[in-house]
Amino acid sequence: MKKRLIGSVVICTIILGSFTNSSIVQDEYRAETAADSNQLYLPDDLEATLWAEAPMLYNPTNMDVDARGRVWITEAVNYREFNNKPDQKLSFSGGDRVVILEDTDGDGKADKTKTFVQDKDLVAPLGIAVIGNKTVVSCSPHVIVYTDENGDDVPDKKEILLTGFGGLDHDHALHSVTAGPDGNWHFNTGNAGPHTVTDKNGWTLRSGSLYTGGSPHNDKNNGNRKSDDGRVWVGGLALRMSPEGKNLKVMAHNFRNSYEVAIDSYGNYWQNDNDDQVIACRTSWVMEGSNAGYFSADGTRYWQADRRPDQAVFDAHWHQEDPGVLPVGDNTGAGSPTGMLVYEDDALGLQYRGMVLSCEAGRNVVFAYWPKPKGAGYEMGKRTDLLSSFSQVQEHYIWHETGQDKRKWFRPSDAAAGTDGSLFVADWYDPVVGGHAMHDKKGYGRIYRITPKNKKLTPPKIDLTTTEGQIAALKNPAINVRNLGFEALKAQGEKVIVPVKQLLKDPNPFVQARAVWLLTQLGSMGQLEVLALLKGNVESVKLVAFRALKEANPYLFFYEPLNNKPIILFDLVKDSSAAMRREVAIAVRDMPYDWSKPFVIELSNRFDGQDRYYLEALGIALDGKEDQFYKDVRPNWPKNALDWTPAQAWIAWRTHPKAAINDLKIRANSPQLLPLERKRAITALAFVKNKEAALAMLHLSKSNLKDVAEQAFYWVNFRKTNDWQDLLNWQQATAAQLTPQQKKMLQFSDQMLNAKAPQKQRARAAQALALDPFGAKLLVTLASEYKIPEELKSVVAEYIFSNPDKSIRMLATDYFARVGGKQLSASLAGDMPADASKGQVIFANNCAICHRYGGNGQEIGPDLSGINKKFDKMGLLDAIINPSASMVFGYEPWIIQTKDKNSYYGFVVSDGATVVLKDATGQTTALKASNITSRKQLKNSLMPEPSAMGLKEKDLSDLAGYLLQL
Template sequence: MRGKLLVETAPMLRPTTALALLAVVTVTAFAAKPEKPARPEKPVRPVKEFVPAKPAFTADPAVPAFDEKAAVPVHLDTSMFKVPEGLEISVWATSPMLFNPANMDVDHAGRIWVAEGINYRRNSGRSREGDAIRVLQDTDGDGKADESHVFVREKELECPLGVAVFDNVIVVSNTPNIIVYTDVDRDLKFDPSVDKREVLLSGFEQPQHDHSLHSVYAGPDGRWYFSNGNCGAQFTDKSGNTFRIGSGYLNNTYVGEKSDDGHVYVGGFTASMEPNGHNARVLGFNYRNSYEGVKNSFGNMFLNDNDDPPACRVSHLIEGGSFGFFSRDGKRQWRADKRPGQTTAIAEWRQEDPGSIPAGDVYGGGAPTGMCYYENGALGDKWKGLLLSCETGRNVVFGYLPKLDGAGFKLERFDFCTTNTTGVFKGSDFVGGKDNMSDESHTLFRPSDVCVGADGAIYVSDWFDKRTGGHMDTDETCSGTIYRIAPKGFKAQQPKISYDTTEGQIAALKSPATNVRHSGFVKLKEQGEKSLPAVTALLNDENPYIAARAVWLLAQMGEKASLRIRPWLESDDADKRLVAFRALRAAGGDLLDLYNSMAADGSAAVRSEVAVAMRDVPFAQSGKILVELAKRYNGKDRSYLEAWGIGCTGKEAEVWAALKKAGNGTAAEDWSDAFAQATWRLHPVAAVEDVKARALSAKLSAPQRKLALDTLAFTQDPSAANAMLAVAKDKESPIHGDAMWWLINRSTNDWNEYNIAGELKAQGIFDPDAIKLVTIEIPPAGESLVKLEDVLKLKGDAKNGSSLVVRCVMCHQINGQGVEFGPSLQGWGLSQPTDIIAQAIIDPSKDIAHGFDGVEILTKDGLKIHGMVLAEGDVFIVRSMGGQTQFVPRKRIANRTKMTRSLMLSGSQLGLTAQDIADIVAYMRQAE
């Protein structure tokens, strides 16, 4: 055992033991709780009055009023679409039955409700009476909508980004408010004299902004879920708890402040609440702009997130997790902390930082929107467990069949529905070119949302435009379409669901449509014991998702009902154990005995759920459990490590001390990789000396030493800074450059009070007065000798282009060669039109890539340095052409100016002819 700090896995708890514990748990959970000693009153923190931000755009009289009757709508022919074998796509509804569909939902009768965005951004006021929530229906069952009317239209509605329907309750997400309309007389038309309207929650920043409030949807636990982008929010739930979630995107006044639950949340976020607005919780945070998410009947959550620049993702959400777009205080965007050698995908989601959960499928540029999860319906068992995510920038609805992988998921992407199989995209930010617009019909498909219908078919709404992203829309007709994807020859049969009977409520709970299921859940729960036999019978349903829905409900129907899920908790099927555990936890109560027993479960997914449940449990009750969970970390499962780290929140030092004690004094150099990673994740001050010893040890590999160095970098204490200085003294060390980068970077933020610059000089590591700087100047490009139109006339030779592209490696990386200075070219050309690639080579200054703006530094002794600033503080780290890096003391800088031209050499400067450029373009269009 010597040298291994994390010990062998203990045998699983025997079923009889867990059964006994469940009996105790279920009684305890629903019995009256014993009185606890009164906690000392905490000082009341004054809540800042929320002042709604001014709309980004206000109604402009110059904007022509939209005339629905005069508009000449457009939609794509279904022959342009590619869908999986055996399925077919058809037009279910199109303009003028609906316009600019931003979001949609399905009710129990199969009607589709649409949130329209005629007044989107610069066209605010185009619909003079405000935007609408519209209801569409297929009354004759021929597979096409034949009836459409407005449920509500208000001037306050300005491109609402969400609509959700729960029986006769319609929830609209319209920043700054979540608005609840109750259709009292059930006539599908809002009448303020009869029906009810309530602002459920308010305080979401930036009306008329894509990065603000998104749609509400139900989870299998009976709660409502929603997401908000990184514009920020300061809202108070109906229980009186205030959440302050800001970021450096708009520099909200409350950025970095704790919410009333004691945690700091930043950036975009996912939250849940009870349907009455009570007991809100933040479940995930630090996104850029997650447009929508899903929570399936197993309780697994998935979301998508927007790029900045190309690093869009579809991800599995671990409760309480951060995705790393901003620093943990929310004040620095990811570019400020991008480390040398990191790719955009790694840096943007801080995948090498402790406390950032795995980003999932990072697929590059795009503009993701709506999501759904198919569990049952018309598509059949082949597609059971299908995750769908709309991608407007790529003219596609992505499909995934998530596979459990330890505590996380493998997310293998495929095109479920697309008009564009070329891999060349237009009219999206990531393509480049501020004026870039789609000019071919196959690039006009902009899927804004996707839902599973009450009939079990898939429905996709199309915004339809030449442009997506950049807060733009160009389609003056406001055309929109809803497509249906179903098996060939499918005949829709809308279920006749009555919420007044147990049978109807069970039918609702079994519905393919997420929010219909919620209404069934609520009605069955209200019935209590009367519905118990029918709900229990669902436990044996052959569809595991339907059976799981019954488990969540039974857990909330009292002690007698919860005992009926006992076989699931003891099942050999890890999914069943996980669902039962999650359901009991969602129901509430004292579950400490259950947590203790499940900490020894054989499934990493189950144990990670136990881990996140420990986040707000004091060390006295959770310490033993967290140590037990750590012993079962295999040193490879990042999702598990992050879930465990979330459980250790606020008690990192105590957990680490207990783990070290369990290692019986193992020397730092002999730590297992698993314990070294656990230390990195917790980075307590008490570990500094041991971690320093590992960083300095020549016995360890460079990656092991670098992990130790990174552990120091995330430790907020002067001792960590001193340890980093000790590492930087060894200029022959393989991690010397990393230590220097960390010292200079941290001197501008987390360690800015530790006099890093002074210590670097005092210890003889770096003397800003003695450093020798050199001039590095990019020559002006001058007028190009090659014209774009000349290149586009030529046929390229990809083979010759593979040789010519070597001229680019002094600034770019491609095929494993080159310098990390300009954007990586690996795979870039696959998603770019020919003219964009050619223009970037001819004149790189025409459209400078995100994050690669140049700076001209003029020193006091007359040196001129052109490059990118990697870190800024008392010392600037500047990287120039060829990857040459210089450390420039601030006090030696006379002037710093943002360059208006690119740092990259033009095609003419590289000596490329029109044919050469055509050859390079041909190569890049096929290079993997």
């Protein structure tokens, strides 16, 4: 049962900070009315207060709470000014700001605001952490630390702690830092690379993918980059470092754009992640060392390139059927997920302790989860709407909708726990969210405070001068305030072991976990206390004890200090808890195989054949050691691969070593196995980068089993464009020579460019080229190089839009003015009644060649089956009429020219040593990167404008009616 909170809260006392735009007046920024988006729905036992609003703050992206209970905000007033004209909205010439908000009179509403810093280096910063006298701001390419040495709320020192992150002025950029229970700083970054970052020890992270775009600054990126640890990290990353900027470590990778990674007191990571406009957002627990599965493993291919025939979009989007990818968690559907928080306090009520909060700006809601351990992982459990501007959260997320329903302007960007246990929620407040767009020209933003009904929460006084005060700080609900207690107690060393040990009896298990981490930092005696916990029976305590000791003193796992016997890991690897064994697997990843061998063999023997989290942890333990492991365990498995247990089959799939090729081939082609088991063996073969695996797949493509032959045929044709390209001579049988017609077009091209030839002859050559598919490609290439004479452009334009090749007609719009082209009216089409039956015919005749809808059509462009969850009628009509205005991520067209003077057009679906293009017919072309002379991203979509297909407004209305009916 939820209640509606109707509130129009007036904030009476405003103390303004120093603003760049002096013309701002408070009244301009008042919320619209009490009857619109100030109406929030939340559980009956909670209430919400409008705690602060503009002009106290503008466009909040992230927030933190300091030891005095004040709320610190990063603003993004200068948000994407390449896309949102600064002269048409609020803009700060001095750069974006960090603002401090405070409730000085204790009435539960902010009444004071001040600007901590305004800096031109702050361009729409996305993260803030207030850790003692240091304010850490995440703003690509930098992690910036401002130090206030005298407590006057003015920074005395500015340090670029780390730099080199991609994503300048981009949504997929560097996100907030959090002080973890281990004393380290944890943070994350999106996939707008490349990220080339050297820590204070000189260790260098090199990460990237093929993703470019979204910002004029994000024009170069590439995958398959090795960091100093020898590993290839791709996409968005979860990272850890010391407060000094040392010991940078990748904790997980291959996200799209996880807005924030939240760490709990056990050291667990929780994240949300955005999708590619295909109803595939997610909320997940993140295993250390794991791959979240957005790009291919090397970052050179989008998920669309890797999608197998008949594979579900969600599974393909996150590579869920690939070995080496973490299970996905909760599919939240369409949306725009933002800030994350693990709420560990009891102030809101015991029932809210341990909830994982995920802000969902696109859907106008803050989701809540209560995850539960399951095997070696977690299940997220039922998703609950904790706070929303709707009584029932809408599944339909239409990011660009600008209608009059102000309830949709509630855009929660972050959540933070106050020092008193209250919950703060930042509201970006805008008609749109996503696409680097912003329609709120005033920069309005606000903060809500959530408290228990009929109970006043008061921020405590934090006294760090006494042990009692330090322990109280360690127990505080505000995560970075807890770090103050941690560091103060750590500085006291072994003399505080007794009071810290008392926290192991605290009724709040999260407080117990914090004590475990701290004890390992209190010298050898503290570590002995934690070592004893490993022999207990409480799984959660044992897990955090293991993690804490692993970070503080890994030596203890091999030799117990008092008797120098190697017993710890040998005991734990046999633990009855799959989660405990998972931690052992992660811990042995970087050991030489000879050291880790007894552990990984024992771990494999204890796999139940069902737990994918456990399987993935085993795979992490075996990273780079798969062949050695397989040779050791294979003699103990059934001699006939068809007699393997499910656990053995899964292990062979996950590790896919070269030594298993023959076994996998036997299983793949066996009629004795179920089709799903054969499929798993075929998939495993496809991930072996070896000539013998390619030959085995060729053999399977001729199998008498239809399912085997079809799958193998797909993999042969796919892998020859990437992992297997250099293993066999794939071009030998398919090398195409120029046809007589193509040679004739080359002659026409020479004639057209010959300035000494008669003008009529040159014009006839231009006409012939424009009407021929191959000739027109030559023209587009020449146009991109500015080599077509001005006097011949009109001749080309007259004929090229009649070219039989649809992709040519599209590409031509980048370089030639259409003669007599007509722009159709979305508003006119929107007012016309729709006939869905006629729309179905229009779709079949014009759209199905590229798009899939309801099981029909091709999968060249985006699948339109869920288009009604993205667009209303006007939005869909706008996308159809202006297909180039907002291209879906991964469908940006490119023109590539090679050394042999050929030109290729299409989507880049794979990038690296081999570049793979998919054209408008769905055909793929693999090109050696070394043979490419130039590449250029085009501004126009491969989808032709409807007028080019002879469609009129009524046709579009009918088409929209058909597409929106599912």
